[in-house]
Amino acid sequence: DSGVTQTPKHLITATGQRVTLRCSPRSGDLSVYWYQQSLDQGLQFLIQYYNGEERAKGNILERFSAQQFPDLHSELNLSSLELGDSALYFCASSVASGGYEQYFGPGTRLTVT
Amino acid sequence: GDSVTQMEGPVTLSEEAFLTINCTYTATGYPSLFWYVQYPGEGLQLLLKATKADDKGSNKGFEATYRKETTSFHLEKGSVQVSDSAVYFCALTLNTGGFKTIFGAGTRLFVKA
Numbered sequence: 717d718s719g720v721t722q723t724p725k726h727l728i729t730a731t732g733q734r735v736t737l738r739c740s741p742r743s744g745d746l747s748v749y750w751y752q753q754s755l756d757q758g759l760q761f762l763i764q765y766y767n768g769e770e771r772a773k774g775n776i777l778e779r780f781s782a783q784q785f786p787d788l789h790s791e792l793n794l795s796s797l798e799l800g801d802s803a804l805y806f807c808a809s810s811v812a813s814g815g816y817e818q819y820f821g822p823g824t825r826l827t828v829t
Numbered sequence: 830g831d832s833v834t835q836m837e838g839p840v841t842l843s844e845e846a847f848l849t850i851n852c853t854y855t856a857t858g859y860p861s862l863f864w865y866v867q868y869p870g871e872g873l874q875l876l877l878k879a880t881k882a883d884d885k886g887s888n889k890g891f892e893a894t895y896r897k898e899t900t901s902f903h904l905e906k907g908s909v910q911v912s913d914s915a916v917y918f919c920a921l922t923l924n925t926g927g928f929k930t931i932f933g934a935g936t937r938l939f940v941k942a
Contacts, residue, residue: 718872749930759873759918759932772927806872817863818930820872 719743720821722807728827734795737824741788741809747771748790749810749818750782754803765790766812797828831856835919835933842909843941850904850936852893852919860921862886862895862902867916867935876904876917909940 719742729735741748750762752775761774765784776782779797784790794801804825808818836851854860861880865873877886882897891906902919919933 718874720872751932758934761930761932764927764929766927770927772925772929774929808873817875817878818873820865820874822872 718819718821720807720809720819722805722821722824724824725822726825726827728829729797730829731797731799733797733828734793735797735826737792737794737805737807737826739790739792739807739809739821741790741807742819745809745811745819746788747810747812747816748784748788749808750776750790750792751806751808752803753806753823757803759806762792794826799828802826802828831860831921831923831929831931833919833921833931833933835917835936838916838935838937839939840936841939841941844911845908846940848904848906848909848913848938850917850919850938852902852904852933854900854902854919854921856900856921856923858923858925860923862893863920863922864891864893864902864904865918865920865932867918869915873918909938911940911942914938914940 721740746767749764753759762776764772782792804823808820810816863878864876866876877888879886879895885894916935922930
C-alpha cells in the first residue's frame with residue numbers, strides 16, 4: 717500500500733459526459749501528479765501540482781483540467797469524453813517537487829462507451 | 830524532444846536467468862533516472878533511482894547505473910524469480926520550470942519456473 721488513494725476504482729460513462737477523479741496523496745506529500753495509461757499511448761504524464769499550484773504540464777488535453785485543494789487532495793476533471801479517453805488514470809505523490817520518488821495510487825479505470 | 834526508449838517486450842526468461850532491460854534517454858537537461866515496476870492490477874512502485882552520472886541504484890537484487898556518456902540506464906538482475914514477473918518502466922524527471930516526468934513504453938517480463 718503506497719498510501720495514495722484514488723476514487724472511484726472503476727467508472728463507466730458515455731461519450732460527451734464529464735467525470736471527476738479524486739486523489740488523496742500520502743500524508744506529508746505536497747506534490748501530486750496525474751498520468752494516463754492506455755494500451756496504445758503507454759504511460760503519459762498529464763500534469764503536476766505542488767502545494768496547490770500547477771508546476772508542470774505534459775500531454776494534457778484542453779478538455780481535461782485538474783486542481784489541488786488546500787488539504788492537498790487533487791481532482792482531475794475530464795469533459796466531453798470520447799471513446800479514446802478510456803484508460804487507467806493514475807495519481808502519484810511525492811514529498812516535494814523535483815527528482816523525488818513518486819508513490820502511485822492504484823488507479824481509476826475509466827471506460828467510455 | 831525529451832524521451833525514454835526501452836527494449837520491446839515481452840521478455841521471457843527461466844528462473845535464475847540473468848536479466849537485462851535496456852533503457853536509453855534523450856534529455857535537454859540533466860535528468861534524474863528511475864526504474865518503476867508494475868505488478869498486475871496495481872499501480873507503479875519505485876524499484877530504484879539515480880540522480881547523477883555514475884550513480885548506481887539498487888534494490889531487491891536489481892541494479893542500474895546512470896551512464897551520461899551513453900545516455901543509458903540499463904536494468905540488470907543476476908538471478909530472476911517467478912515473482913519478478915511484471916512490467917518494468919524506465920523514467921526520467923527533468924526540471925523544465927516545473928518537473929516533468931517521462932516514462933518509457935514499459936517492458937513486460939515473464940519468468941518461468
